[in-house]
Amino acid sequence: MLRTLLLLILLPFPLLAQTTQEKVRDYRQAHEHELLKEFTTLLAIPNVASDTQNIRRNAALIMEMMKQRGLNPRLLEASTPNVPPVVYGEWKTPGAQRTILVYAHYDGQPTDPKQWTGTQPWQPVFRAGAIEEGGQIVTLADTGAINPRYRIYARSASDDKAGVMAILTAFSALKDKGITPTSNIKFFFEGEEEAGSPHLGEIINLNKELLAADAWIIGDGPVHQSGRKQVVFGARGDTNVDLTVYAAKRPLHSGHYGNWSPNPAHMLARLLASMKDDDGRVTIEGWYSDAEPLGEVERRAIADAPQYDEELKQQLGIKRTEGGGKSLLELINQPSLNINGFASGDVGALARNVIPTTATAVLDLRLVRGNDHQRQIQRVIEHIRKQGYQVLDREPTDADRAQYPLLARVNARAGGYNAERTRMDLPISKSVIDAVQSTSQEKVVLLPTSGGSLPLSIITERLKTVTISVPIANYDNNQHAENENIRLQNLWDGFEIWAAIMTMR
């Protein structure tokens, strides 16, 4: 008896009562190579939502991954053809009092392969670290532990096939270790989130009972810049605008006509310059006027979050920030206006001495609670009118050209949506916070809203539910840009976080 007691005391603690986290870690360590093989196979399929054929290959592979895990997946389709389907599955837990829907998306942002360094977006490779820090391409040994600082470079390695992989692997680990979830679980993998989820509302409408849940738990986005885990209770709304200004109908020799015939690049530069001041504050009338002020809980959460701005500035190589000295977290709770890109004529080797015919910019408008995406676009249009432009939603005709000195075309892209925010003090909110905190020695960062956007209002309005986001990606994952990547440790952490959520009290 004494010997047994001593033995128990002397044994390493885990053997006494191995936690769910430890069991999930055991599982991952035993299966790292096969899990990465499964993941890179998924990453190798091009996944731009408009690429109809390939997007279905992604859905088919995820179906296969779910079948192998004993789930019984099916596709949820929109009413029109060629829409990327939702891959859906369920796991019923006998006696569970709660149903959670776990969400990730398998489509990715469009990308120009020429911009990638060394490899292609859909040819996943391992690197010893971040490209920006000189991380070279490495080949994994067939067996043995893998350095968790390694990264996988591929489109959607983070955003958001990592979400799909983390959710499905957490489920595998629980099953393998005989751990019973505490909730009924619905799996929901969307295929056109990066296109603005144009059919999500319809698919929810067509499947309202199927998709009902006490909460949708969203697996998307990066952890805090400090590396600390996060729970995020809202996401900004988002909408995009294409803006084009018009000069002469044909390209003109810059010597023979320059500084007489208008230059569209100069026109657009003046127009864009007029939209923000030197501090980056948006000068469009009413821009900040209907943003809902943060409540006390939210303000405290922001104050408790680590201040990481100075380190971030150093890493990004910027000395100056926009926003007149306000912190990144404060600014994320304001609506924003970003130029995603602009173009007129050519630069570099193709540049010629011409006056281009048009200049185009793509604007990204982020919204916070209180903003309406159509109202915010209308403010942009009003601002352009105030600069003297006739604003059209189509190409100008000869009659337009004869009538108006300044012509602009403005088109809102499809799929804009508003911001959403869930109260932090709901029971489900507290359960999720506790679950994520159980996987972390550091205090988990709680954010009222993410800087990024998700079409949460499409969900919450239709299903009268709430959404809570649990991001896992490294913050420097180059999400939406070239050289997107995920750090393996973040993927490993993701398995443990999702297992904790599936087993939360």
Add this chain to the structure above:
Amino acid sequence: MLRTLLLLILLPFPLLAQTTQEKVRDYRQAHEHELLKEFTTLLAIPNVASDTQNIRRNAALIMEMMKQRGLNPRLLEASTPNVPPVVYGEWKTPGAQRTILVYAHYDGQPTDPKQWTGTQPWQPVFRAGAIEEGGQIVTLADTGAINPRYRIYARSASDDKAGVMAILTAFSALKDKGITPTSNIKFFFEGEEEAGSPHLGEIINLNKELLAADAWIIGDGPVHQSGRKQVVFGARGDTNVDLTVYAAKRPLHSGHYGNWSPNPAHMLARLLASMKDDDGRVTIEGWYSDAEPLGEVERRAIADAPQYDEELKQQLGIKRTEGGGKSLLELINQPSLNINGFASGDVGALARNVIPTTATAVLDLRLVRGNDHQRQIQRVIEHIRKQGYQVLDREPTDADRAQYPLLARVNARAGGYNAERTRMDLPISKSVIDAVQSTSQEKVVLLPTSGGSLPLSIITERLKTVTISVPIANYDNNQHAENENIRLQNLWDGFEIWAAIMTMR
């Protein structure tokens, strides 16, 4: 005797005393098909100066064309390899008191084939009219008169293989008709004018005696917008600048970092906007200060030139012009600042919700007499500094990024040069004016300077000679842009103009 006299009176006038112009026209009408075949063969060879291999194929074909005309051509090379050669030839006229050098260039501006309508830049095609007016592709019959409104679409159809073709054909016609030139003629075809003539000065230095002439007569540029023929006594100087501004080192998610991390497109927009006011007047300090005012003769020539601005505005589809109401011809006598192109991130289908890392513009600075190209660039740099930028001539280092809130890179492109202008009352000037006037029923337009640029100072300073330009292309030739073309009548006129110059008193 009486019968003979009556016969002479009754005969059409040309038979009595056919003019040189009429003989050249006869020659052209008899050889239209073979001339166009020769011309389109030349147009089919890609001719960007940096395309070393193809540029030599152009030179070789021009050599061949000159040999067939009984000229004895040779290549003038720079001292370094892979420089496009000058194709040179001479025709000595016994007893001539004057030597003229006739100049054209056979290289063309770089171009993006994707921007061309229907056909490719180096696949010459005939169209029934201008693309902008619905001109369809046509196939010529094997024989018979060709509609002179037809156009040839190809890179350098106007700028400036038309110059090469007009000069050589004028010579053929004179020879064929037994007409003796009145000057010794030196033929000089340059191969890197559109690259800024970086080796023209050296080639002149290496061949000073060979290239000495009483005047260089330049065949380049368009006729007046009204269709009236022109003689141009100067050309603006020209220099190009690459300008890049820098934001964070890596592309960032516009939601997570937007309106905190600086947006380079917005920075560049503000910077470019600061360089010109709403009227398009350049606001860079000192921009107009050292332009030499026009003399009395020049001002009268401008006043005599047709006012074509309103018709041009209608054709170009613009209601507003820059320059506060000043006419195009007035503004051409001022230095200009044009944005040839700008780019940051992507627009269109590739646009993503990112903050790009850089934004770039290519500027084109046109200069008038009195300006110095390096001084003008220095003014741009000083202006950028005044906006708070640290101006570099290279990529910023991490140390630069840590030290300076605003970073810009400015590089002047090679090959900038100053403006040049020849007095209109020199004997040679008067001879050229009379020669061109002899081919035209309408009054020839005389311009102190062209809006376009030619490296005339490289010639005049080294050879103590003068330059006079005789353009032939239609003004709507899309020079330097996609869909470059020449109207056949302009090419036909060019033959007659150059024959008149070769036989001028």
